[in-house]
Amino acid sequence: MDFVLAVGKYFFLALLYVFVFLVYRAILRDVRGAATPAPSGSRRAHSGAPSSSARLVVVESPDVDRLPAGTVLPLSAATSVGRSSENAIELPDRFASAHHVLIYLTRGKHVLRDRDSTNGTFVNGTRIYSEVVLSAGDRLEIGTTILEYRQ
Amino acid sequence: MVSVRGSRDSGAQLERALLLLGGGVVVIGFLLTSLGMGESWVRTVRIFLVPGAFLLASFALDGIHSPRERLILPMVALLCGVGICCLWLVDDWQMSKQLLWITLGAALLVGTYHVVPEPARLGRYKYLCGAIAAALIVVTMIWGRAATQDGPKLWLGFGPFSFQPAEAAKLLMSIFLAGFLAERFKAQRVAPGERSRASPSIRYMGPVILVVGLCLAMFVLQSDLGAAMLFFGLFVAMLYVGVGRLQYVLMSIALFLAGAGLAYQYSPKVASRVSIWLDPWGSGDYGAGQIRESLLCFGEGGIFGTGLGLGMVGRLPAASTDLIFAVIGEQMGMLGCTAILLLYAMLVYRSFRIAWRSEDAFSSLLATALATVLAVQTLTIIGGVTRLIPLTGITLPFVSYGGSSMATNLVAVGLLLAISRQPGGSSVPGVTDI
Numbered sequence: 001m002d003f004v005l006a007v008g009k010y011f012f013l014a015l016l017y018v019f020v021f022l023v024y025r026a027i028l029r030d031v032r033g034a035a036t037p038a039p040s041g042s043r044r045a046h047s048g049a050p051s052s053s054a055r056l057v058v059v060e061s062p063d064v065d066r067l068p069a070g071t072v073l074p075l076s077a078a079t080s081v082g083r084s085s086e087n088a089i090e091l092p093d094r095f096a097s098a099h100h101v102l103i104y105l106t107r108g109k110h111v112l113r114d115r116d117s118t119n120g121t122f123v124n125g126t127r128i129y130s131e132v133v134l135s136a137g138d139r140l141e142i143g144t145t146i147l148e149y150r151q
Numbered sequence: 152m153v154s155v156r157g158s159r160d161s162g163a164q165l166e167r168a169l170l171l172l173g174g175g176v177v178v179i180g181f182l183l184t185s186l187g188m189g190e191s192w193v194r195t196v197r198i199f200l201v202p203g204a205f206l207l208a209s210f211a212l213d214g215i216h217s218p219r220e221r222l223i224l225p226m227v228a229l230l231c232g233v234g235i236c237c238l239w240l241v242d243d244w245q246m247s248k249q250l251l252w253i254t255l256g257a258a259l260l261v262g263t264y265h266v267v268p269e270p271a272r273l274g275r276y277k278y279l280c281g282a283i284a285a286a287l288i289v290v291t292m293i294w295g296r297a298a299t300q301d302g303p304k305l306w307l308g309f310g311p312f313s314f315q316p317a318e319a320a321k322l323l324m325s326i327f328l329a330g331f332l333a334e335r336f337k338a339q340r341v342a343p344g345e346r347s348r349a350s351p352s353i354r355y356m357g358p359v360i361l362v363v364g365l366c367l368a369m370f371v372l373q374s375d376l377g378a379a380m381l382f383f384g385l386f387v388a389m390l391y392v393g394v395g396r397l398q399y400v401l402m403s404i405a406l407f408l409a410g411a412g413l414a415y416q417y418s419p420k421v422a423s424r425v426s427i428w429l430d431p432w433g434s435g436d437y438g439a440g441q442i443r444e445s446l447l448c449f450g451e452g453g454i455f456g457t458g459l460g461l462g463m464v465g466r467l468p469a470a471s472t473d474l475i476f477a478v479i480g481e482q483m484g485m486l487g488c489t490a491i492l493l494l495y496a497m498l499v500y501r502s503f504r505i506a507w508r509s510e511d512a513f514s515s516l517l518a519t520a521l522a523t524v525l526a527v528q529t530l531t532i533i534g535g536v537t538r539l540i541p542l543t544g545i546t547l548p549f550v551s552y553g554g555s556s557m558a559t560n561l562v563a564v565g566l567l568l569a570i571s572r573q574p575g576g577s578s579v580p581g582v583t584d585i
Contacts, residue, residue: 001186008183009458013483015176016490019229022172023222023497026165078510086511099271102510106218115269 053151054110056081056089056103059139060146063092067145078104081142082115095119095143103134110134110149119143162221166209169225174202177232180459184236187460200250201232204257211261212568220505220571226498227549227564231557233491234550237478240460241470245552252554256561263565270570274513277330281362284323287316288369304373315555317378318546320366322559322566324382325520331359332393333513359386374420377531377545383407384527385520392519428541438542441468445477445536449485456484471552473544476536491550492533499526505571514570521563 058071073089080087082100091100097117103110113131114121121128122141134140136151181198185191205228212219231253238246267273287307295304296313306313363386370379387403390396414421423436431442444467451457462481467474480488502522509515528548535542546556 005183005187005458005461008179008186009455012176012180012183012459013455013486013490015172015179016233016483016487019169019172019176019225020490020493020497022169023226023494026169026222027497027500080510 054105055150056140056147057150058145059148060144061093062095062144066092073147075103075105075110078102082117083143091142091145093143093145096145097143100142101140112140117142162218163209163213166221166224167206169222170202170206170209170228173225173229173232174206176229177201177236180233180236181239183458184239184460187458188240197247197250198232198235200254201235202228204254205231208257208261212264218572219568220501223498223501223564223567226494226501227561230491230494230498230549233479233483234475234547234552236459237475237482237550238471238552240462240482241467241475241478242552245471248554249552249557252557253561256557259558260561260565260568263562264569264572267566267569270514270517270566271511273326273517274330274333277327277334278358280323280330281327281358284320284327285362285365287320287323288366291316292369292373305375315553317370317375318553318555318559321378321381321385321524322521322563324362324366324385325517325524325563327362328359328385328389328393329513329516329520332389333511333516335393371414371418374418376421376424376543380531380543381524381527381545384531385523388523388527389516389520393516424541424543428538431538441474442536442538442542444468445474445542446538448474448477448481449488449537452481452484452487454485456480456482456487458482469544472546473532473542473551474536475547475551476533479550480536495525495529499529502567505567509570518567518570521567524563525560 054075056073056075058067058069058073061067061069061071076088079089080099080102081089081091081096082098083091083093083096084098087099097115097119099115100117101121102113102115104113105111111131111133112121112123112128114128123132123134123138125139125141134149136149138149140147140149178195178198181195182192185195205224209224212224235246235249235253238249291304291307294307295316296306296308297304305315305317307316308314363382366382367379370376370382383403387400387407390399390403411421415425416422423434423438427434427436427439427442431439431446448462448467451463457463459482462478467477470478476488476491479491483490499522502518502525506515506518506522509518525548528545531540531543532545532547532551534540546553548560549557
């Protein structure tokens with residue numbers, strides 16, 4: 001019994017360090033991963049490179065002085081859109097909610113998330129209740145503002 | 152337009168693999184504890200509750216949402232499990248209760264994660280949270296219960312049930328500070344390249360100073376020095392991160408030094424804590440025995456420890472709460488302590504990482520607050536137990552015995568994970584899936 005306890009003590013500590021090491025390695029990979037391209041499995045072979053040129057173009061705007069049609073709004077890794085000035089893209093539109101939608105990049109695709117907006121978000125005429133993946137040419141209706149997603 | 156589907160990504164697999172490995176460590180540790188204590192192995196079966204609860208939580212957290220932080224949950228599960236192993240030797244009954252608290256806490260974690268779909272919105276309740284935090288602390292001071300005759304009143308009880316409001320208050324205070332500073336920070340922000348002309352006035356900080364000052368005053372009156380340290384540390388860190396002005400921090404530190412000096416002069420408790428810290432072996436003060444026994448425990452443990460279940464912790468006062476790290480030191484030795492410290496360091500790092508990847512100011516500040524609480528608490532108690540700083544009573548997160556503490560800390564983890572789920576917080580492909 002004493003033998004088991006003596007061996008067990010070292011075995012337990014060793015196992016504890018294996019755990020610590022594995023977490024450490026995952027952190028290290030994560031830190032380095034920022035510099036290397038994303039691992040693309042076969043399931044997501046279609047995912048193109050995250051295009052930095054993705055943008056929203058204003059088609060219709062209720063306030064042409066503050067947001068004229070044709071304005072190009074570049075998208076970053078995560079872009080918040082809404083009436084409040086806290087957003088990356090502020091819409092001068094009283095039918096838009098303060099925090100209306102969030103457009104974020106995941107696996108090389110831009111995803112639009114409706115943030116429980118009052119008047120809803122329509123993509124190509126369909127109301128979005130949670131999230132959709134955007135593709136080039138999609139028309140986004142937020143309040144009375146119409147935006148086009150381009151890549 | 153394609154709807155987003157739940158992803159079975161490498162991150163989820165990594166999390167589950169780590170949870171299984173950590174679960175294995177905990178089960179082996181528990182088995183060794185039972186052997187060391189001469190208990191029947193049948194009693195070890197219940198330890199499967201801990202890895203089981205966290206593994207279930209891992210699945211329950213994965214819905215249709217975006218990727219989230221994957222390393223925090225396994226680390227927390229391991230800390231909880233190691234805490235249970237060390238607790239058994241101290242108190243069988245407390246260990247059994249702690250098992251239930253961990254299970255319940257894991258459920259609360261999942262609940263928090265799903266109830267708060269957009270953490271940014273919690274900011275709306277900042278004044279409510281601040282008010283409740285202050286009210287809880289005042290009420291505890293008036294109607295609270297104390298563990299000993301003249302100890303600090305820390306518990307609020309209803310019949311046989313009691314909880315520690317300071318634990319809930321630290322969470323509410325985090326929300327209040329984050330919400331308040333996120334708002335003020337916006338108001339004071341200057342355009343890039345332009346220097347602000349007006350120095351930020353202290354009157355902007357009125358509500359914060361009121362609430363934090365009230366809480367600190369209550370803690371000091373109660374001689375609950377651990378909680379006072381924690382709240383003050385949180386306040387200073389949040390001021391620095393939220394306002395970004397060193398002058399506030401320097402001012403606060405000057406205030407702290409002045410307060411500490413006054414406390415040393417006029418509070419016999421503080422003075423005795425300091426004299427014990429300076430000379431634990433020669434001091435005859437009440438409480439010096441605690442730190443002496445703690446240091447002896449670390450000495451007893453040596454490099455490899457006595458082995459789980461084989462310590463002599465019976466003589467340690469408050470072994471299951473404040474001095475739990477000394478129990479770990481005795482049973483798992485310096486190597487075990489180092490591993491635990493490394494886990495805390497990585498846990499705090501991952502929490503701050505959530506903060507700086509978060510998209511909106513409030514979520515970012517809230518994650519900062521939660522990470523700060525975790526760090527300050529860990530450093531305060533481990534520093535105290537190892538005689539690096541004067542000992543002040545506070546729990547070691549996830550390890551110390553205590554239902555309120557365990558539940559609050561796991562809710563905080565749920566909040567952190569909810570913040571990490573935000574696209575801005577974790578959506579760079581390939582990177583955050585880890």
